[in-house]
Each structure stands twice: as C-alpha cells, then as structure tokens.
Amino acid sequence: MTVPAFNSVAWFEFGTDQPEKVKEFYGELFDWKYVLNTNLPGVNYHAVLTPGAQQPAGGVWESAGAFPSYAIFYVLVQDVAETARRAEELGAKIVMEPIADAAGITFARLEDAAGNHFGVFSTPAQ
Template identity: 80%
Template sequence: MTVPAFNSVAWFEFGTDQPEKVKEFYGELFDWNYVPNTNTPGVTYHSVMPPGAQRPAGGVWESEGGFPDYAIFYVLVQDVTATVERAGELGAEVLMEPVSDSAGFRFARLRDTAGNHFGVFSAPAAP
C-alpha cells in the first residue's frame, strides 16, 4: 500500500443532508463503495472505497441539516496544530479547531485568504 506524501491532498469529504443521493451518484459514476466509519461517536460517516483500493480515499458526513452542504479536500500534514497556527499567521480563518477521533486521526478545517474551505489531518503513528 502506498502512503501519501506529507503536504499532499490525501483525503476528500462531502458534508451533506442527502447522503444517499451523494453515495448513489458517485457510486454509480466512479464505482465507489461505502463502509460505515464509527471512529467519531455521534457522527454518521461513510468512508469511500474506490475500486481496488486497500484503504478509504474520502468520506461522506451526514449533516442531518446541521450545516450547509460542502465538498472539500484534506492535506496530510505532520502536525495539525502547528499547521493550523501557521495558516492563522498567513491569514487563514480556523473553522474547526484540531480534534482527534478514536482511531488517532487528528484533523481541523480552515478557510484560506481567498475564502476557500479546506482541511488538514495527520494519521496515527504506525505500530
């Protein structure tokens, strides 16, 4: 399995109040399959499995109307907190402070200086 390079786009996410429509459309278009992801209690999330992939490439977060629909990318970084701090120094707005899930992934969401929404994340250390 190939590990994405640091500072590269390594994940995408849809946030939607119509998850079945999103999953059906992209599933039929790209032959994606979906598996439930239960790493964050209280969040209904489905990991996207592209054909032949050994690991998920993205996810669908069910908003249940709690926030506007979106599609964003995530960049894999070594240190989420340091990256968020640096982004703030460069003028970014923090939309979601760094958080961790039960599997050890850490992530945050930002808005760049042109108004674009994106995310950063780090993976847990390999055992």
C-alpha cells in the same frame, strides 16, 4: 500500498443532508463503495472506497441538516495544530479547531486567505 506524502491532498469529504443521493450518484458514476465508520460517536460517516484502493480515500458525513452541504479536500500534514497556527500567520482562519477521533486521526478545517475552505489531518505515529 503507497502512503501519501506529507503536504499532499490525501482525503476528500462530502457533508450532506442527502447522503443516499450522494452515495448513489458517485457510486454509479465512479463505482465507489461505502463502509460505515464508527470512529466519531454520534456522527453518521461513511468511508469511501474507490476502485482498486486498499483503504478509504474519502468520506460522506451525514449532516441531517445541521450544516450546509459541502465538498472539501484534506492535506496530510505532520502536525495539525502547528499547520493551523502557520496557516493563521499566512492569513487563514480556523473554521474548526483540531480534534481527534477514536482512531487517533487528528483533523481541522481552515479558510485560506481568499476564503476557500480546506482541511488538514494527521494519522497516529506508527
């Protein structure tokens, strides 16, 4: 298994109030499989397994209409808080402050200087 390098795109996510439609579409198109992720209590989230992958590469967040639909990419970083701080210095806005899930994955969402949304995340030290 290859571990993604820091500062590379290593995760994607869909937020939708139509999760079954999203999962069916991408499942049929790319043969993706889905596994329920329970690391965020109260959040309906399915990890995406792409063909040949040994671990998930993305996710589908079931919004239940709580927010508009979106697709976003996440960059793997060493320190989410420091990356968010540096991004702000470069003109970004923090859309979602850094938080950690039950597995110790920390993530945040940002808006770059041109208004594009993206995310950053880090995994627990091993």
